[in-house]
Amino acid sequence: MDYSNELTKAKWIEKKGLVMKVLDKTTLEKTDMGKELDKMHSAYKGVDWANLSAKSAYDSPAEIDEAEHELPNRFKAVVTFKSSVTEMLDHAKKVLPVLRSHKFVPSKVGDYVALVITKCADMEKDLDGLTMPNLTKGYEDARQNFAAKQKVMAAQLAGWIPKIKAGIQIVQDDPTGATYGSKLWQSVRGLGVAAGKYDFLQPVQPEWKVISSLQPGTLTDKNKVLAHLLKIEALVEKTEPLMP
Secondary structure, X not given: OOOOOOOOHHHHHHHXXXXXXXXXXXXXXXXOHHHHHHHHHHHHHOOOXXXXXXXXXXXXXXHHHHHHHOHHHHHHHHHHHHHHHHHHHHHHHHHHHHHHHOOOOOHHHHHHHHHHHHHHHHHHHHHHOOOHHHHHHHHHHHHHHHHHHHHHHHHHHHOHHHHHHHHHHHHHXXXXXXXXXXXXXXXXXXXXXXXXXOHHHHHHHHHHHHHHHOOHHHOOOHHHHHHHHXXXXXHHHHHHHHXX
């Protein structure tokens, strides 16, 4: 939520001018407009607006849970700000007729207080829609969006599996390090790197990291190649059921 520069103590001091500065200390009861505006502005700055609502993107469900866990504490500052807006609105409504009725108070001073009333009333309406249920729904939406994106990415990720299966068949017919390097290794590396990015593949991430890091040059004989193929096949079987 944006905060208007019009709703500051500095703006009140600017608007009330020299005459009002004298009247505010003598013939008029103290308006306390500056004090109340400062109080409201401080309450606004006390809200962690940047982290209040759910973000458009998260790296994991745990990150969403952690952000939502902090929501109740962050919302307390919103409640405080809401109260300060209502108090400012009520205060300005009491001050305005006093200013309007005093013959020495410049009309621009009353106009400013009327503007404060309008802006506070607008802000109060906006804040009415800022509720815990609405904010909580934002985190629910974030979870759904995360799951949807994960499915799309999983579909792309799953594209490596047919390539790996096809590569295994080719390398089985010619089990050498060179054949593995040219026909299978890139696909294994592709899935291995991608697997490390998705939470749903967490159970197999360590194995894919090891499998994909093995260099073709280390497969110096037929038995090593075939043994490596068996590990890849077993890992593919463990990976497929984890896909969303």
